[in-house]
Amino acid sequence: xxxxxxxxxxxxxxxxxxxxxxxxxxxxxxxxxxxxxxxxxxxxxxxxxxxxxxxxxxxxxxxxxxxxxxxxxxxxxxxxxxxxxxxxxxxxxxxxxxxxxxxxxxxxxxxxxxxxx
Amino acid sequence: xxxxxxxxxxxxxxxxxxxxxxxxxxxxxxxxxxxxxxxxxxxxxxxxxxxxxxxxxxxxxxxxxxxxxxxxxxxxxxxxxxxxxxxxxxxxxxxxxxxxxxxxxxxxxxx
Numbered sequence: 001x002x003x004x005x006x007x008x009x010x011x012x013x014x015x016x017x018x019x020x021x022x023x024x025x026x027x028x029x030x031x032x033x034x035x036x037x038x039x040x041x042x043x044x045x046x047x048x049x050x051x052x053x054x055x056x057x058x059x060x061x062x063x064x065x066x067x068x069x070x071x072x073x074x075x076x077x078x079x080x081x082x083x084x085x086x087x088x089x090x091x092x093x094x095x096x097x098x099x100x101x102x103x104x105x106x107x108x109x110x111x112x113x114x115x116x117x
Numbered sequence: 118x119x120x121x122x123x124x125x126x127x128x129x130x131x132x133x134x135x136x137x138x139x140x141x142x143x144x145x146x147x148x149x150x151x152x153x154x155x156x157x158x159x160x161x162x163x164x165x166x167x168x169x170x171x172x173x174x175x176x177x178x179x180x181x182x183x184x185x186x187x188x189x190x191x192x193x194x195x196x197x198x199x200x201x202x203x204x205x206x207x208x209x210x211x212x213x214x215x216x217x218x219x220x221x222x223x224x225x226x227x228x
Contacts, residue, residue: 004160031214042121042206042218043161050214059215091160105151106216108160 002026004109006092012115013082021077021112025094033093033106034067034077043091049075082116089113119144123207123219130197131227138192138222140207145217147209150183150190155204155221164205165192197226 005024013019025032034046045059049069060066064082069075079086093106122141130136140150149168153161167174167183167190174181180193194201204223208216 033216035218040220042220043208043216045215045217048214056215093160105163105166106161108162110158110160 004092004094004107006090006109006112008112009110010113010115012117014117015084016081018078018080019082019114021079021090021114023075023077023092023109025073025075025092026107027073029094029096029107030072031095031097032069032075033095034075035091035093036061036088037091037111038088046077046090079114082114084116087114087116119217121145121207121209121217121219123205124222127223127225129225129227132197132199134197136194136197136201136224136226138194138205138207138224140190140192140219142188142209145188145209145211147211149210150181151208151210151216152179152181152190152192153206153208153218155206161206194224197224199226199228202226 007022030051032049035043037043047067048056064080067077089111091108091111093108095106120143151166152164154164155161165174165176165181167181169185178195182191202225204221206221207219
């Protein structure tokens with residue numbers, strides 16, 4: 001079946017512009033995660049959605065970052081007034097469930113490589 | 118502060134040999150630990166999970182150990198093949214839904 005998809009695969013933008021990154025999780029997965037991966041660094045947790053619960057935004061690095069998930073499916077990560085330090089690969093993952101049953105594996109998309117000039 | 122450390126250097130091994138990767142952590146009390154594989158330009162792919170009360174887990178040519186006293190997990194690839202060349206990530210799950218990832222170890226298997 002279809003895995004997690006992300007778009008665009010690559011995004012080059014100028015400093016100060018806003019960008020939107022999209023994630024389509026696996027159908028039926030209730031948990032959705034966004035991570036950021038910088039060169040040579042581990043994946044950095046950004047935000048977590050679980051069903052209709054309020055998202056855990058504790059990993060968002062600044063108020064320029066926001067995310068929403070519509071209808072419990074597609075998610076959009078928005079970065080406003082992009083800075084050069086925002087350049088990274090942004091990965092989305094989904095899982096059948098979250099919370100204490102999150103020993104379930106996470107299924108990752110291919111990521112969006114963001115370059116801020 | 119919390120820290121997860123994996124082999125800092127890339128691992129280059131001969132085909133057929135065993136690759137051993139380490140994942141050390143401090144100031145975590147993970148309920149379980151996962152290992153993922155990541156190929157260039159792709160997202161990580163789940164390989165194995167081991168719980169805190171398990172000492173060892175195997176899956177085909179992969180073996181993972183978990184020592185909560187040493188705060189360390191070892192990941193072994195036996196009878197390695199060039200197709201095993203990738204970056205391997207360990208991820209800790211304290212007791213909620215957040216995974217905390219190490220930076221990964223890049224393995225290259227020479228034919």
